[in-house]
Amino acid sequence: MNLQKWLKGFSFASMYGMFLILVMGALVTKTESGRGCGDDWPLCNGKFVPAYTIDSIIEYSHRFVVGVVGIILLIAFILVWMYSNRKDAKVFVSGAMFFTVLQALLGALAVIWPQSSSVLALHFGFSLMAFAFTLLLSLVYTRFGSGLSGATLSLTAGVRWGVFLITLYSYAVVYLGAFVRHTESSGGCIGWPLCNGSFIPELVGPTRVVFAHRLGAALLFVLLAWLFMAIRSQMRAEENMYQAAKWALILVITQIFSGAFVTLSMGYDSYLVASLLHAVLVSCLFGILCYLSVLAFQAKKGDRQAYGAR
Structure with a gap:
C-alpha cells in the first residue's frame, strides 16, 4: 500500500x-x-x-x-x-x-x-x-479535489459572497435546530406545515423557538434556490460547483421534508429514526456548502482549475 x-x-x-x-x-x-x-x-x-x-x-x-x-x-x-x-x-x-x-x-x-x-x-x-x-x-x-481539466471558475462577486454568507447562515439555522433539541422544544409546533393550526402561531415558549427554526429553514431553501439559479447561469452542468449547488438544493428540500417527518412522527416509534435522519441530512448539506465555499474561494483567486488543483 x-x-x-x-x-x-x-x-x-x-x-x-x-x-x-x-x-x-x-x-x-x-x-x-x-x-x-x-x-x-x-x-x-x-x-x-x-x-x-x-x-x-x-x-x-x-x-x-x-x-x-x-x-x-x-x-x-x-x-x-x-x-x-x-x-x-x-x-x-x-x-x-x-x-x-x-x-x-x-x-x-x-x-x-x-x-x-x-x-x-x-x-x-x-x-x-x-x-x-x-x-x-x-x-x-478524489476527482472533486483535483478539478476538471481546463475548467475555468469564473463567478461574479455577488455569487461568491452569496456562497459564503449562505454557508454562514446555514450554520446559524443548524445551531437553532440543535437548540430546539437541547431545550426539548420539538413539541412547540404541532402539525406541519401549519404550527398549532395557525400560519403564524402565538410566539411564546417552545413554539417561538420551533417556529423560528422553521422560518430559518424556509429562508435557507429560498437562498439555495437563488444560488443554484445564479451558478447555473455562470457554470456548465459538468462543473463541480454546478453539481455541488444542485445537491445543496436537493438536500435542503429533503431536509425540510425530514423536518415534517420529525413533527408528524412525534409520539410514534418512528420519531427517533426521523430525528436521526434529520441530523444526517443537515450534516450532508452543511458539508456540501463548505465545499461550495472552497470552490468560490478558488474562483475569487482566479484559479484556472477547480478546488484542490495541484
Missing part, C-alpha cells in the same frame, strides 16, 4: 468516523442519555466498563467512538503534515483536529459541569465543523 493510499485511507476513515460521531451525538441527545455516565469523565459512573444500562451504553459508546476517531484523525494529521505537499489538505486536517478537540472538551465539560442549552447546542455545531473539514480533506484525494 503506497503512501498516497495511506493518506486517502485515513482521510476517508476520519470522515466516516466523524459522520458516525454526529449520528451518535444526535442519538445521545434524543434518548436523553447524556447523563448516562453520571458526572464522571472519561470513566463512566466510576468504571472503565460501565454497568449495562441503555443510557450508559449509548453515552459510553459515543465516548469510545470519539476516542477511536480521534486517534484515526491524529494519524491522518501526522501523515498529511509529514508526507503531503498539498497546502489545502494541511489546512483541512488542522481544522478537523481543532474542532474535534474542541467538541471533545465541550462534551467533557458538559458532563462534569452541566451547561446551559445554548452552550450544549454548540457541541453539535463544533462536531459539524469537524465533519465538514474531514469531508473536505477526503475530497482532496
Whole structure:
C-alpha cells in the first residue's frame, strides 16, 4: 500500500468516523442519555466498563467512538503534515483536529459541569465543523479535489459572497435546530406545515423557538434556490460547483421534508429514526456548502482549475 493510499485511507476513515460521531451525538441527545455516565469523565459512573444500562451504553459508546476517531484523525494529521505537499489538505486536517478537540472538551465539560442549552447546542455545531473539514480533506484525494481539466471558475462577486454568507447562515439555522433539541422544544409546533393550526402561531415558549427554526429553514431553501439559479447561469452542468449547488438544493428540500417527518412522527416509534435522519441530512448539506465555499474561494483567486488543483 503506497503512501498516497495511506493518506486517502485515513482521510476517508476520519470522515466516516466523524459522520458516525454526529449520528451518535444526535442519538445521545434524543434518548436523553447524556447523563448516562453520571458526572464522571472519561470513566463512566466510576468504571472503565460501565454497568449495562441503555443510557450508559449509548453515552459510553459515543465516548469510545470519539476516542477511536480521534486517534484515526491524529494519524491522518501526522501523515498529511509529514508526507503531503498539498497546502489545502494541511489546512483541512488542522481544522478537523481543532474542532474535534474542541467538541471533545465541550462534551467533557458538559458532563462534569452541566451547561446551559445554548452552550450544549454548540457541541453539535463544533462536531459539524469537524465533519465538514474531514469531508473536505477526503475530497482532496478524489476527482472533486483535483478539478476538471481546463475548467475555468469564473463567478461574479455577488455569487461568491452569496456562497459564503449562505454557508454562514446555514450554520446559524443548524445551531437553532440543535437548540430546539437541547431545550426539548420539538413539541412547540404541532402539525406541519401549519404550527398549532395557525400560519403564524402565538410566539411564546417552545413554539417561538420551533417556529423560528422553521422560518430559518424556509429562508435557507429560498437562498439555495437563488444560488443554484445564479451558478447555473455562470457554470456548465459538468462543473463541480454546478453539481455541488444542485445537491445543496436537493438536500435542503429533503431536509425540510425530514423536518415534517420529525413533527408528524412525534409520539410514534418512528420519531427517533426521523430525528436521526434529520441530523444526517443537515450534516450532508452543511458539508456540501463548505465545499461550495472552497470552490468560490478558488474562483475569487482566479484559479484556472477547480478546488484542490495541484
